[in-house]
Amino acid sequence: MSVSRTERLLNLLIALLNTRYGLRRSELREKVYHDASGNDVAFGRMFERDKNDLRAMGFDVETLTDTGWSEDDPATTRYRIGKESNRLPDVQLAPEEWTVLLLASQLWERAALGAAAQSALRKIQASGQLADVELPAGVQPRIKPAGQAFDDIVTAMHARHPVSFTYLAGSTGKEEERVVEPWGLGSRFGQWYLMGKDRIRNAPRHFRLSRFTSAVTVLSKDQYAPPADFSIRAALDRLPELPLRAAVVDVRKGRLLALRSRAGAAATQVPGGPPADGFDRLVLEYRDPEVLAEELASYGPDALVVDPEDLAAAVRRRLRAAAAFSAAPIPAYTFVDVHARAARKRTSEDQLKRMLQLVPFLVHNQGLHIQDVAKHFGITREELEADLQILICSGLPEGYPDDLLDIQWEDGHVFISQDLDLKRPVRFTVEEACALLTGLETLNGLPDLPGGGALESVTLKLLAAAGEEGLQAASIAGPQVAPADADTHATIRQAIETRSQLRLTYLSPQRDAVTIRDVDPLRLYSLDNTWYFEAWCHSVSGLRNFRLDRMQEVHPNGAPAGRHATPGGGVPAKLFTPNDDDTTVIIQLTRQGRGLADDYYAERTAELPDGGLVAEIRFGSTAWLPMFVAQHGGTARILAPAELAAAASEWLAASLATYGG
Incomplete structure (x- = not known):
């Protein structure tokens, strides 16, 4: 969407908002589009796209039809946008409620819901002042979505599109193609689950995202309707926990202290004879073979599954996939700085959405310095000034100077005196309502939250403000973040x-x-x-x-505590702190594993034609990288330095040798 289209959409929005009786298409074509081409078909397609874009942003474009008096008096169609139908109701929050809401908005570690949460928070802030609150000292709970599959399913679910993927069935241990209507996503037992209708089996099923063995494909040309009474939380409550099982694992003497700390009594009468020299035999309790297999694969030749066979097969499968990926040809790639890549991702559609938040924010925060406004929206001063330049040229069709948006910022402080009914933020999108309401529900049980029922009261206020979008937000249920200890x-x-x-x-x-x-x-x-x-x-x-x-x-x-130490950066905290003596490693990721680039704070990335990614990442210690490659079972491999890639391949070969090659 070009800048000219951004201006056109903004002017179309202002025109439809500021008409009581509606405007005919011919009037819009002449006064907003300034189209004199005579090509009515091309204009019709453009107008329909623009209406759909406005509806996607939360505006109800009403179509009004006046029937004619006779056959010689044809019907007339007019268009308008009701001024109240698209507005976010005022949400007044007490300081304790602001504290809880800020915690909820910061929960999402990354992914699309993180951006949606910040957008929703800005909408609430746009209609009033943010209270001066203090978050609980040094506490930052976060949700970590399950990689790219999570983002793809959320997008498909809210657009009501089915998805397809290959899945490792727990009952058969085989990979199977699945086509699913996604009804809900939720976290239970430390795992993310997709709930929906399996079209191949024509029945409701649940799928664990960590068992996906391919990327998710969104079937965007197909639609479905979820059951009206479906509740993801109720479905998760009915989900049975896997039974407790025992695994027999031989572990190299003096190694794997973390694994040994969880072991029970030594195994007896296990088929296959005693452990090899230099190994101890341990018994481990587990519920899910895939979870334990991921850990055991990372231990390589230091651990060997003796029993049961399905667990050993799961480890072998991961090691073989990692070895095959590591041996594949190296693709051609060109790095792009992560920050530059993020800047290019901004579209004119994003710009228009931001401008619709910018106007009400300026109305309620007159005189802020332009740098402070840019910081609030997470953009540069140059990007903000580009927004303001478009805004001051926008207004009513063929209007007088008083019919244009009036914004001044010559002295570095921004004032707005004419808002043309854009002074209230647009209602929440489904993603925005979902991000905040799921975040609030996730905070339940977190110690030291503000008292007085702030969590419950702010949830009720947001549900009321979100309306129908708030009801759809119940399709996602986050994990509980209360600490185990x-x-x-x-x-x-x-x-x-x-x-x-x-x-x-x-x-x-x-x-x-x-x-x-x-x-x-x-x-x-x-x-x-x-x-x-x-x-x-x-x-x-x-x-x-x-x-x-x-x-x-x-x-x-x-x-x-000393005064020399300060937290390493802002929100969110980073798991890995860069140092001057770090080693720069180039890692290739499949589409399924590309989320690891964000998890490990890649400094540069290169897109690959198959949807995968090459990432440049700094590591303080590289000795564990072969474990990293084995753990991720064919979704990550080392390209450079060459000695690290060779070490990982040798580790995988030695690991497979313990299982017979």
Whole structure:
């Protein structure tokens, strides 16, 4: 959509908003489109596209028909937009409710719902002032969607399109093609599930996203209607947890301390004879073979599944897929800076949506400095000035100067004196309502939320404001983010608030060692219900991240935290802190695994024709990268440095050799 089309859509919107009786198509063609081409078919197609675009942005374009008095007096069709039908109702929030809402808006780690949450928050802020609130000290809960498949399914679900994918069936262990009408997405038992109608079996089914073995294809030419009474939360409640099973695994002596800490009694009478020299036999309890297989594959030749066979087969499948991908020809690629790539993703459609948030924001925040306005919308000053230039040239068809939007910013401060009925934000889209309402529901159970029922009250207010879109938002249910160990969470939170130093006894799986460290805690954050905290580690004199479930002991050591340490960046906290001595690694990702580029903060990326990605990522330690390749089972491989790629291939070959090649 070109700049001229952006202006045309904005002028069309203003014209339809500011007419009581509606405008005929001929009037719009002459006064808004200035089209004198005589090609009525081409104009008709353009006008229909523009109406659909306005409807997609939340505006109800009404069609009014006046019947003629006789055969010689043909019917007349007029168009307008009701001024109240598209408006977001005012949402007045108390400081405690703002606190909860800000936490909910920051939950989404990445993906489309993260941008939708920020857009929804700006709409609420546009109609009033943001209260001066303080978030809980150093606490940042986050949701981590299940890769690209999550984004694709959300898009298809809200547009009512079926999807297709290949799926590893738990009952047969075979890959099968599935065509599904997506009714809902939800997290349960630490996994994301798709609920919907399996068209091949003509019955409702559930699918775990981690069992998808291909990218998701959206069947955009097809439509479906979900059941009116479907509830994703009720469906998740009926989902049975997999039974507890026991696995027999041989582990190299002195290795894999994290795995050993979960092991039970040694196995006896297992087919295949005693373990090989240098190995111990362990028994591990598990529920899902795919989850355990992902972990065991990463351990390579240091772990061998003895029993059951379906678990061993799952490990072999991952290792073989990783080896095959690593041996494939290297594709041609050209890197693009991540920030430049993000800037090019901005479309004129995004610009128009932003401008419709910009006008009401300026109305309620007169005199802000232009840099502050640009920062609020996450754009540069140049992009903001481009928006303002379009706005001041827009207005009523053939109107006088008073019929144009009037905005001034010559002294660096922005004022608006004529808003042409754009002073209230557009109602929530389904994605925006979904992002905030799912986020609020996810916060339930998080310790130290503001009291007084703020979570419940702000949820009710947003449901009322969202209307029908709020009802559709119930198609997604997030995970619970309450920490598993509330006492450890409270100890670290108190240390952050009081700026106290902590002593940790910490198990590091990558180093395969237990260490004792003194740290200055900075902030707590989560990915789903896995909690981390960022701290200045005195052992390495740098910022590090620690998982709460890997701490064997934590307590204040009596010393105050130093003043030299500050959190590494803004929201969200990063799992990996870059250092000057990091190694730059080039990794190829399939379309299914391209979300890893965001997870590991790729600095440059290159798109591939098959939907995959080549990413340039910095790693502080590279010794564990063969484990990384094996774990992701054919969705990631190392291209450079060559010695790291060779080490990963050797690791995979040795791993497969333990299973007979």
